[in-house]
Amino acid sequence: MSRTGRSSLLLSLLVSAFVFSPLIQAENVDEYGENIEHEIIILSEHHHQNDAFTQGLEMYNGTLYESTGLYGFSSLREVDPITGGVIRSKLFNDTIFAEGITIYNGTIVMLTWKSQVAYVFEMENLSEVSSYVYEGEGWGICFDGNYFVMSNGTSSISFRNTETFEIERTVSVTDSFGNLISKINELECVNTSAGPRVIANVWQQDIIVVFDPSNGTVLGEYDASHLTSENNHGINNVLNGIAHSTGSEFWITGKNWSKMYLIQMTNLSQAGEDICVSSCNVGQDSISSGRGLMTITVLIVGLLIIFFRRDDMPVGGESVETGNRHDEQPKPTPPIQEDGVILDD
C-alpha cells in the first residue's frame, strides 16, 4: 500500500472512532445527561504497616480495625488511621488464618480461611467472647444492619443470621452482561441515597466493585491500578481492605502495602450501564454496545499504528516495553509458599 493510501485508511479509522465516541458517552449518563464516572480520588496518603497481610478493614468511631492473614502471622489490630500506628494487636496461633472482619453489636466478628469458624472479640480488649461455625471458606464479611454479608472466594455472597450464622439467602455477583464475578474478597456494607450497596475487592484484580445486595448486580467499577502500581511488589501483595469513613470517603490499602489511602469514590449511589467486569463475550450483548464498537475501533487503530511503525521497530526479536505489569512473568514464589503454606486469598 502506498504511503498516501495508508494515510487515507488511517484517517478513515480515526473518523470512525470519532463518530462512535458519542455512543460511548451515551451509555453512562444520568437523567440530566451528565457522565457517571466511577472514579477513585485520593484525599490523603497514610502509613500502613507493611507486615500486615491485610484481610479485613473496618472503621468504628474513628478507629480502624484490621485483620491480617497467613498461618503463624495472623492478627487483629486496632490502628490509628492517621499515623498508621498499631495501637493494640492480638496475635493468633499458627492454626488460624485470619480473614475478613466486621463490627457487630460492640464486638468484632472475624472469619477464618478454612477453619470454618468465625471468632467474636470484645472491642474493648480484643478478648474472645464467642464464635460461630459455618461451612466452606471465609473471605470477606460486613454487617448490613440486618445480616452478616459474607464472601467465600466465589461469586456467591451469603446473607447470614446474626444469632445463628445460618444462611438466610444468597446472591451471585454478576456484571451487567450476566458474567459471574468470582473471587469476591473484602467487603464493606454502606447505605447510599439510592439504597444499600456492598463494596468489594476482587482478589488479584486492581478494581473495586459496587453491587446491589438485593440481586448481586454490579453497579459500578472503580479502577485502582494507579494505587496497586505504587505498592504491589509481589503476586500476593494485592489490593485488599476497604473501610467506610464517612459519606463517600473510604480507607483502602492492600496486603503488605506500605501505604493506606483515604479516598473518595465518585457517584457511589449512581449505577453505570453496561458494566463488564470479567472478560466480556464480544459477539453477544456487548457487540451492540458503544463499548464494543469502541473496543473494535481502538483495536483496529492500534493495529494500524503498529503496521505503520513496524519499520522503526527493533530488529532481532527484541521486545518492546509495554508498561503493562500484567505482561510480566510471575515473581519467584515467596518463601512462605515454598514451605507449603498456600496463600489465600
Ligand SMILES: [Ca+2]
Ligand atoms: Ca471492610
